[in-house]
Amino acid sequence: MTHRIAVLPGDGIGPEIVEQALRVLGALGMDLETRTAAVGGAAFDEFEHPLPPATLELAKNSAAVLFGAVGDWKYDSLPREFRPEQAILGLRKALGLFANLRPAILYPQLANASSLKPEVVSGLDILIVRELTGDIYFGQPRGVREVEAGPFKGERQGFDTMHYAETEVRRIARVGFEAARKRGRKLCSVDKSNVLETSQFWRDLVVEVARDYPDVQLSHMYVDNAAMQLVRAPKEFDVIVTGNLFGDILSDEAAMLTGSIGMLPSASLNASNQGLYEPSHGSAPDIAGKNIANPLATILSAAMMLRYSLDAGAQADRIEAAVQSVLEQGLRTADIYEDGARKVSTSEMGDAVLKALK
Amino acid sequence: MTHRIAVLPGDGIGPEIVEQALRVLGALGMDLETRTAAVGGAAFDEFEHPLPPATLELAKNSAAVLFGAVGDWKYDSLPREFRPEQAILGLRKALGLFANLRPAILYPQLANASSLKPEVVSGLDILIVRELTGDIYFGQPRGVREVEAGPFKGERQGFDTMHYAETEVRRIARVGFEAARKRGRKLCSVDKSNVLETSQFWRDLVVEVARDYPDVQLSHMYVDNAAMQLVRAPKEFDVIVTGNLFGDILSDEAAMLTGSIGMLPSASLNASNQGLYEPSHGSAPDIAGKNIANPLATILSAAMMLRYSLDAGAQADRIEAAVQSVLEQGLRTADIYEDGARKVSTSEMGDAVLKALK
Ligand SMILES: CC(C)[C@H](C(=O)O)[C@@H](O)C(=O)O
Ligand SMILES: CC(C)[C@H](C(=O)O)[C@@H](O)C(=O)O
Numbered sequence: 001m002t003h004r005i006a007v008l009p010g011d012g013i014g015p016e017i018v019e020q021a022l023r024v025l026g027a028l029g030m031d032l033e034t035r036t037a038a039v040g041g042a043a044f045d046e047f048e049h050p051l052p053p054a055t056l057e058l059a060k061n062s063a064a065v066l067f068g069a070v071g072d073w074k075y076d077s078l079p080r081e082f083r084p085e086q087a088i089l090g091l092r093k094a095l096g097l098f099a100n101l102r103p104a105i106l107y108p109q110l111a112n113a114s115s116l117k118p119e120v121v122s123g124l125d126i127l128i129v130r131e132l133t134g135d136i137y138f139g140q141p142r143g144v145r146e147v148e149a150g151p152f153k154g155e156r157q158g159f160d161t162m163h164y165a166e167t168e169v170r171r172i173a174r175v176g177f178e179a180a181r182k183r184g185r186k187l188c189s190v191d192k193s194n195v196l197e198t199s200q201f202w203r204d205l206v207v208e209v210a211r212d213y214p215d216v217q218l219s220h221m222y223v224d225n226a227a228m229q230l231v232r233a234p235k236e237f238d239v240i241v242t243g244n245l246f247g248d249i250l251s252d253e254a255a256m257l258t259g260s261i262g263m264l265p266s267a268s269l270n271a272s273n274q275g276l277y278e279p280s281h282g283s284a285p286d287i288a289g290k291n292i293a294n295p296l297a298t299i300l301s302a303a304m305m306l307r308y309s310l311d312a313g314a315q316a317d318r319i320e321a322a323v324q325s326v327l328e329q330g331l332r333t334a335d336i337y338e339d340g341a342r343k344v345s346t347s348e349m350g351d352a353v354l355k356a357l358k
Numbered sequence: 359m360t361h362r363i364a365v366l367p368g369d370g371i372g373p374e375i376v377e378q379a380l381r382v383l384g385a386l387g388m389d390l391e392t393r394t395a396a397v398g399g400a401a402f403d404e405f406e407h408p409l410p411p412a413t414l415e416l417a418k419n420s421a422a423v424l425f426g427a428v429g430d431w432k433y434d435s436l437p438r439e440f441r442p443e444q445a446i447l448g449l450r451k452a453l454g455l456f457a458n459l460r461p462a463i464l465y466p467q468l469a470n471a472s473s474l475k476p477e478v479v480s481g482l483d484i485l486i487v488r489e490l491t492g493d494i495y496f497g498q499p500r501g502v503r504e505v506e507a508g509p510f511k512g513e514r515q516g517f518d519t520m521h522y523a524e525t526e527v528r529r530i531a532r533v534g535f536e537a538a539r540k541r542g543r544k545l546c547s548v549d550k551s552n553v554l555e556t557s558q559f560w561r562d563l564v565v566e567v568a569r570d571y572p573d574v575q576l577s578h579m580y581v582d583n584a585a586m587q588l589v590r591a592p593k594e595f596d597v598i599v600t601g602n603l604f605g606d607i608l609s610d611e612a613a614m615l616t617g618s619i620g621m622l623p624s625a626s627l628n629a630s631n632q633g634l635y636e637p638s639h640g641s642a643p644d645i646a647g648k649n650i651a652n653p654l655a656t657i658l659s660a661a662m663m664l665r666y667s668l669d670a671g672a673q674a675d676r677i678e679a680a681v682q683s684v685l686e687q688g689l690r691t692a693d694i695y696e697d698g699a700r701k702v703s704t705s706e707m708g709d710a711v712l713k714a715l716k
Binding site: 080083085089115116117120136137139142143144147151152155156157158159160161162163164165166167168192194195196197198199200201202223224225227228229230231232233245246248249250251252253255256257259261 | 438441443447473474475478494495497500501502505509510513514515516517518519520521522523524525526550552553554555556557558559560581582583585586587588589590591603604606607608609610611613614615617619
């Protein structure tokens with residue numbers, strides 16, 4: 001059976017890091033059909049839209065999307081709907097990619113890269129499960145309106161709506177519990193139920209779903225406290241499950257704890273395990289085209305793709321082992337370079353992973 | 359002129375830390391009238407409400423509120439409106455305390471307390487200006503309703519409304535710019551304008567207000583990036599201004615970067631400089647009544663009170679210098695203790711600050 005993969009390189013370093021991931025995928029001897037399409041600023045330049053209809057169609061009709069990165073300063077002044085990042089929001093919504101999996105792993109070889117003390121972060125391995133299609137990201141109504149009453153009556157007011165329906169909470173909670181079951185069996189649900197109705201609703205449902213997972217230890221934490229505990233003692237966490245907005249903030253904070261965001265992949269899945277796979281870092285336009293970006297987060301995203309959308313866990317393991325091996329050999333791109341290591345380019349890193357695959 | 363101060367000790371370690379702050383205030387030779395009232399769980403026990411009418415009246419009729427801390431596990435199962443933390447929300451709303459000032463300072467003597475590498479945090483001195491009466495905290499409508507259309511039609515849905523009116527954004531932006539002007543002249547406004555209408559509205563107004571502060575360097579950052587940059591290079595920030603929800607998360611994250619949250623005060627001010635002053639840490643019921651809690655955050659909150667609500671900056675300076683001095687003498691409560699220091703109790707720390715005041 002041929003698996004179709006939509007390849008969306010995007011902007012900045014997107015094309016060069018995706019190229020390395022494709023080389024690695026190509027070396028596995030699997031039956032993969034890759035089709036490339038424009039996305040983000042590159043798509044805007046060519047088709048006047050960051051997510052052209054043909055790109056969306058291709059994504060819908062593929063088993064998975066391998067995504068590079070989008071964004072560049074030069075699009076900052078466009079109206080919001082034309083900005084590169086709208087492509088990501090559009091793909092999430094159109095494909096129903098409600099489950100975002102973001103591991104924050106600190107490879108022992110890179111412990112020094114972190115701004116935290118080695119003893120606080122070495123061996124860090126947490127998974128953030130972020131809900132990705134609900135919450136205040138897509139909630140209606142939203143906009144600018146006139147204030148109708150109270151002290152600011154008659155003024156303009158910007159507003160948004162946060163909401164979660166039962167099914168949305170239950171299904172992401174299940175993803176969290178299932179993931180915890182395969183790992184350390186600890187799930188921390190993060191909310192702000194001391195203030196928000198949406199959060200109280202969320203918490204009550206997570207408690208209900210927990211009945212089906214007596215083997216997983218569930219805890220609850222307010223988001224402000226979670227932001228603190230991630231700094232204080234991140235290794236106390238195993239799996240965190242949270243909403244779209246809090247997940248956006250906490251997953252980035254957790255990623256930065258490792259100091260090596262160039263290493264971190266991500267997966268965004270829908271109910272049929274169709275998924276979008278992208279590095280956790282951005283498009284880094286300042287270093288684009290220089291062949292110095294770190295391709296490992298994208299290569300590891302390809303591994304997640306094999307595991308979650310293509311049911312090829314053994315091949316995913318192979319890629320991950322190859323990445324481990326190049327780290328052990330002391331190869332480092334500039335972003336994770338330190339004294340004593342061997343500095344390599346984007347393509348040399350790709351070469352090394354390919355070689356380690358054999 | 360007599361300044362009336364409402365003293366609300368609250369729960370857990372609240373009473374014992376407030377006691378030390380009162381001793382310090384009493385030693386200044388100022389004309390202060392302090393009146394104590396119940397708040398939080400303690401108030402619920404006595405009056406069946408976390409913010410009894412008499413407490414609220416006292417707060418309204420005082421120049422400032424000196425607040426300890428509220429909360430205890432034993433109130434966790436109460437309906438939300440009776441839980442201790444509702445007292446804080448009630449006071450903010452009733453007194454119109456829209457401007458929350460939260461310094462995150464790492465005293466050089468305590469550099470080891472941080473989970474971050476010393477070179478990343480030593481000398482840290484940032485100020486978070488958090489809007490405190492708007493945003494999704496108080497936005498109506500909110501609650502649980504039936505979904506009217508779409509894939510979840512007929513299900514229950516929890517929802518909240520985020521909003522900011524023009525005046526709300528302008529006045530907190532001004533607080534941010536004024537604060538930056540007295541410090542490093544750098545203001546970073548944090549929002550999520552790539553996703554939220556409220557944030558785009560916020561950003562546009564901050565840019566407008568900036569015209570009155572050409573001497574302050576304004577930047578904008580998305581909240582997810584801010585959560586990362588605080589971990590990566592916190593010293594790059596000077597003043598951060600942000601909304602209520604993002605400020606809740608980022609101010610706690612920033613506080614924890616110091617590793618010594620027992621040292622951090624906070625101020626919440628309204629338009630007439632009436633204010634509520636409280637330590638940034640919580641009520642720590644596990645160590646309550648043991649005379650081991652750190653009273654310095656509360657003592658430093660009293661100093662902020664003198665500076666912002668009582669126009670007694672010189673007295674504030676005296677307290678802050680006394681706190682510096684006890685740290686230099688090597689005195690440490692348990693939370694900030696390290697080898698070689700002299701471990702002291704809550705009251706011994708109070709004694710030492712009093713002595714250093716002379
Ligand atoms: C680009 C932006 C809309 C997006 C988000 O907020 O979800 C990004 O920050 C992410 O986390 O993937
Ligand atoms: C107790 C809670 C309602 C409060 C808040 O969210 O504002 C607290 O976290 C704070 O930051 O003062």
